[in-house]
Every structure is written in C-alpha cells, then in structure tokens.
Amino acid sequence: MKRHLLSAADLSRDDALLILDTAEELARLADRPIKKLPTLRGRTVVNLFYEDSTRTRTSFEAAAKRLSADVINFAAKGSSVSKGESLKDTALTLEAMGADAVVVRHHASGAPHRLANSGWIRGSVVNAGDGTHEHPTQALLDAFTMRRRLGSFDGRRVTIVGDILHSRVARSNVRLLHTLGAQVTLVAPPTLLPVGVATWPCAVSYDLDAELPKSDVVMMLRVQHERMNAAFFPSAREYSRRYGLDGLRFAAMPEHAIVMHPGPMNRGMEIAAEVADSPRSTIVEQVTNGVSVRMAVLYLLLSGSESAIGSTEETS
C-alpha cells in the first residue's frame, strides 16, 4: 500500500519520531566523503512545482539524489502546464513516465489531496506546500532543528509570530508540534488569524512582548507587503513595531531560546538583521536539516513494499 504525506495530521507521534530519528542517522552522512546511498536506485521522483520555490525544490532534489532516485523536475513555468493543461492531465503524464513519488508544490490548497485520492496516479504524493494549507516537511525540519537545539519537545513553548492566516508553515507546525508534545502559541494581529483558530490545539495571543520571556522557540513568519494593501495592517512600520523581532525583544527572550524562520526573510520587517544573524538563530541550519528530513520522508515512504509513515485513507 502506497502512502502519502499530505498534512502534518497524517503523522502519528510514532511516525513523526521515526522520521526525526531516521533523519538524525541520515544527517551523519553529511560528514562522509560519499554522501550517496543506493537505496532508491531505479525509483523515479518527480518534483512537480506550480510555484517558484528554488529552496524547497533543490532540497527535495538533493534528498532524492542522495538516495540514488532518478529525479525529474517538472516546473509549471515553461511546460505544458502554463499552456493550460489541467492538473489531471499533468498527473496522467507523470503516471505514464512511471513516477514512484510526486513531490508537489501548488498554489491551490488541497491540490496534493486531489493528486493522491483521485486515482490519477499510483505513486506516493508528498505535499511540498499547498496554497495556504500545509507544508508538512517544513514543519518536520523545524521540529528536527528544535530537537537538535533543545533536546526534547515535552513542555517546550514554541511561539509562532506573523501571518498565520495565509501560512501553510504555521498550520503544519501547530499540528506537528502539538503531536510531539510542545505547547504552541500563535501571535499575530487579529486580522492575520483565521476565523476558527480557537479550535486549533494551541494558544493565541496578540501581544508579542508578553510571550517572549516564556518562549523556548520563537518562529518568525514572513509577512508580505501586499497584505498591507488589503488592510490587514495599516503600515509596514506599524507591523514591524508591534510584531517584529528586533534586538530589544530578542534580549527579552530566555538565554537558551532560539529564533527560527522558514525563509525567505524580510530583514527589517518581521526580523532585524542582528537577530537573523545571531548564533541563536537557526535559519541556515534549517536549510541544511531540510535535506536530511526530506531524505527520511522519501526513504520511509518509498523504500519498502509498504510505506512506514503517512496517510492511506481516502478522505473522499
């Protein structure tokens, strides 16, 4: 039975820990002269990217290649997709190419679910970010980075700050970190929190200064200037003053606390340069860890006769 990774909700605590433990072993390969493993030789992994995301695509590409899989990069720009081919027809094409896994980045929430559950393809589907829904491998690499820095999740307080409403990173992190036993608090102006957030397994606050001294991890999300025009907040300056992580606020965090950011950053907007470049910032480390975590996901989904992780259930 092929399985998929569509949402952080697909992962039980055991699944998530298996991925993190496997990634931990794989991360040790980074020190070896020969980083490649023969494990997925003969398998084909397709990177189907409807949005530009060089960092996520290259991370998946490196992960698949280190496992010896054949990688096909199928970018929406410059392919038949931009000529208006439907997701279904693209999927049928990939199936005809013999894709064992499709790593999909799509601007529409739920597009990976459609790929996985519509009978268009037989391979495993990995969600590499869909619309404003989820980005489960980003949450896994964030969790991996946190565990390396802090040891464990139990009782750890994670504060996620910024545009929660439009953030797939926040959605996946809330789910996954809750599963792993951390306490998550979302901090944002009320306009950037979804209606219905009260039912999420986390706390919500509008006051960043009140949360910082209690936080073990502060994760800053990118805030797009366009949101200003849609009246989500009055000005970049006001946003930055109320919700930006500057040096003064950084100093209010506990000594051991770390700063995370999924990138790309708006320096000076949600995060000050001095904070982003501090040794307690894990931003570069997150990128490195991304490859190990994605190797673990591909390995556990694809290597066996049955996947070790993920969702099998067709929700439709």
Add this chain to the structure above:
Amino acid sequence: MLEASDIRRVLTRIAHEIVERNKGAGDLVLLGIPTRGVPLALRLAERIGEVEGDAPPAGSLDVTMYRDDLALRPARGLGRTDIPGDIDDKVVVLVDDVLMSGRTIRSALDALKDIGRPRAVQLAVLVDRGHRELPIRADFVGKNLPTSLSETVAVRVEELDGLDVVMLGVKGEQT
C-alpha cells in the same frame, strides 16, 4: 543451544583467534552490525583489550540502506552507524550474531566501500547456520549450527535483552 557461559567462552576464543590471525590488535577496527552484532563487537574489543593491553576501536555499521530486499518488506527505521575514526588501511572485523544467506554481509561490504578503503575485511559471527546464498564465509565462527529452514535461531544478549542465550525454535512459534 548456547548458555551464557558458552557464549562467554566462545567470545573469548574468537578474541584470541582474531589477535592470532592479525598478529596483534594494532590495525583492528571492530564494527558490529545492528542490532545484536553491536554489543558482541564491543565485548570482543574488550576481550582483545584484556589479551593485548589496548582495546581496538569498536563501533557499529548499519546496512539497512544497502539491503537488496528493501522492496520486499515494509519500510523500516535505520540502525545506528558509528564509525570510530578512520578505517582506511585498517583491518575491519565485521561482527554479527547469525550468519545465514550472507546477504547482510554483502550489504555491509557495500556500506563499507562508501566509508573508506580498509586493508582487509574479516567476519566474525556467533552462530553460522548454513544456507548460504552468496559466496561469503566467516573467518571466525562461535558455533556451527546446521539447521533446517523451518527452524529459527534466536540470539539474546545481556545488553539489549537482559540475558545471554542462543535458542533454536520452529518458525511461527514464540522463541
């Protein structure tokens, strides 16, 4: 089939044989194959230390990612790989609990190739139960245990299982 005292005796003998064959312990690195090869490798290193004064470095080599039967079984997690220092031009002694088809050892040889280039590779096993599927033989054998394919051999070690024993069972039965 083997009691704790038998296992102790057998490991001491193998330790002596390794030293004898390699004329000392100078270039040795012992690598156990997870799961139960690892404590056996650590014990052998300790025994060699008792004989030679200095214990050779010992670690573990996980071969999961190199197995040829991955696609036949459900995906699984990885064991620990912990290589103590450099293995180039060393004599690596692979240590496993049971030798049968030889496929695990083939995987281990592939894995070693990606880590370095040892001068020689030798193999030590607690039990050799025959039924080889590849041209591989052990250099050091604790006990030859000719068995039927319908039988199972279960090795238990103190460090992981709380006791040392090797048991023979029938497939499908709890051992």
Add this chain to the structure above:
Amino acid sequence: MSSYLLRGVRPLGGEPTDLLLADGRISEIGCGLSATGAHVVDADGLIALPGLVDLHTHLREPGREDAETVETGTQAAALGGFTAVHAMANTSPVADTAGVVEQVWRLGQQYGHADVRPVGAVTVGIAGEQLAELGAMADCPAGVRVFSDDGHCVSDAVLMRRALEYVKAFDGVIAQHAQEPRLTEGAQMNEGEMSAVLGLGGWPAVAEEAIIARDCLLAAHVGSRLHVCHVSTAGSVELIRWAKSKGWDVTAEVTPHHLLLTDELVASYDPIYKVNPPLRTAADVEALRAGLADGTIDAVATDHAPHPDEAKDCEWAAAAMGMLGLQTALSVVQQVMVDTGLMSWAEVADRMSTRPARIGRVDGHGRALEVGAPANVTLIDPSASWTVEPHALASKSRNTPYRTMTLPGTVYATFLRGNATVLDGKLA
C-alpha cells in the same frame, strides 16, 4: 389524450382513494372509480402530490449545451417529480431580453417534459450596472415574473431598490442571490473551523446575512416583493423570520443540499462539494430544517447546477461551483424532513409545489388535488429506496454530491396536464 385511473393512491399521504385524470384535469376523486379506456395505474402505497415546482434550475441552454440542455434538464425534472421549473438567467447569452427568455420558454414547450418558466436577469448581462428590460420580458409570451442575477448579487443598493420598485408594475419578484461581494473575494468555502484548517478562502455567513437584512428593509421601504435564493445560514433564517413577523412580503428558498450536507465534507478537497453559497455547519443545517418546517422558509428549490466533468475533475480552487439537484430533491427532503418527523407530506406539497408556484406566479401549478384542478400530479413511493448512480441520471452532467448514497423515496410517475411525463420511474 389518454386518461389515467390512479387506483389506491394516497393524496398528500392521506387515506387511499382513486384519482381519475382525464382531459388534462383531475376529473374524479373517490373510492372504486372506473373509467373505460383509462390507463389503470396500481398506485397502492403510493402518495400523490401536486406536481413539484422548482424556483431555481440552471438548464444551461443557450450557451453551455455541453453541461445541460432544456431537453435533458426537463427530463431530469420530470424524473424528479417536477412539472414546472424556473430556468435561471445566467446563460450565454444572458436571459436579459425578451428574445432569449422566449426561446427558452419555447424549447420547454417543444419537449414537453415540464413547463419551463424562464427567469429574467435583473441587470444587463448580469453585470450589476443597468436594469435589463424587465417589462419586455414580463410582457412576452414567456410571461416572466421572477427576475434574478443568480450567480451574482445585485449588490448596489440603489439598483436593488429600483428593481424592487419597478417589477411592482407587473407583479414581479426579485430573487436575490445574497452575497456581499467584497466580503467574499476569493471565497472558497464556509468561513469557520473547517476553512481555518483547510486553508481555503472563507465565505462568511455575514456576507449572506448582511444583504438579506438590507434587502428586507428595502423591500419593506418600497412595498415590494422580495424572494431570497438558497438561504444557507442560521442567521439568515432568523432575519427572514423577523421580516415576516413585520408583515413584509419576503419569501425564501432552501436547497436540498443545504438541508443535508455540511462543510466537513470539504476536508476531502473533492470539488463535488463545491457550491455557492457553500455548505455550512451542522448548526446551520439544523436551523434551516427548523425554518423550513415552521414555514419561515417557503420553498425547497434545487439550484440544480450541472457542470461537465472537467469543471470538477481538478483542484478545489479551479473547480466550478454547483451540484445537480432535480432528481434527488424529493428524496433528500423525505430523508431530512419527512422521515425525521419534521414535516408531513402535506407540508412537503406546500413547500415544493403550492408556495413556489405562488411565488413564481405559475398558473395551473401548485393547485390542491381536487376535482377540476389541472392534472399536474406526482406519484411517489415513500417506502422504496435507491442508490444514486451519476451515470444513470438524466442530466447531461454527473456532478451529484449524493453519488453512491442510498436515499429514500422514488418518483413513480409524473403527470403534466394529464399526460404522463414519467411512468413506472421512467420517462414516458
């Protein structure tokens, strides 16, 4: 013209009797009737209702004949027990002139499966800028009485006021698609718990309710008739209940799917559940059922919205909104309203025939089952059940959210002015 003797039928679910349909009318009612030459229908256990009237059907012709035609749509209507349907104006070209509405009306006459009552657009091209020639559409042979920009809201308050006022001259009604456009930019599903989790743009209840509140006040101010299309929220029911309590001439409809399905189904991201207004919460469903049962909501209307496969076989955001409804409406109503004890069959007749006919000013439909009334009759078997198989439906499209579901109640026969359009569950 053939005549039919319906033996042992239960009018509105009451005591069994015989019904003779002859010369296009109900000619006799009573036990032990006999009529030479009449086609005898053994209607033992069947319920007779006045032929159903749908206030809200998308027949797609002209323009999208790949999705539905007047012919296939009215076949589906007849099989669903309807004798009259209102064809919505958002065709291509838009039904905003006498020419287009007359063409649709004539196609309905030509096929004869059900009477087609065209709905005229309120504004030219449904663009919400300039009133269409409402009077011309009212005066033409199609005799349009219901005007709607359905699919779009007449959001401009002045335009809405003028439309409400203008149609008073010919006893028309504005059927409003209540959706505040700014509050629903990028909306993909009901805004709430599910949209937060699924990351889909929210369609808040307030966007419907704000327009309904405004329009009720406008209708009261100018003394005109307002009809609210596809009410979908508990708050809307409250507002309409309030407007009615004031004695204002406000009516409302609810769709079968809003009486049964909830936004939790969207978790599959299967666009078969994408519809406008969106599926709401279980609390809304409960309020809608209660509102229909107590008469606050006047009518069940299908909002039958056929779409070709490719419009649904895609990602959620790219998919078209709408679902089939004509052949499943009565079964859904039986399941959620009758079998639950919320409504009697007489009340079903009131909400699916009498009141919609009155709202649409549809002559000859929605009449009581009595001697002399036009023989528009639907026979249903409430004890039968059926499994919805999209390919077996008469519609050209297959976008039914009820596929593979087993629903109670089947339509045994439909009579339009004494002619069987459906007999033994098949097109006659």
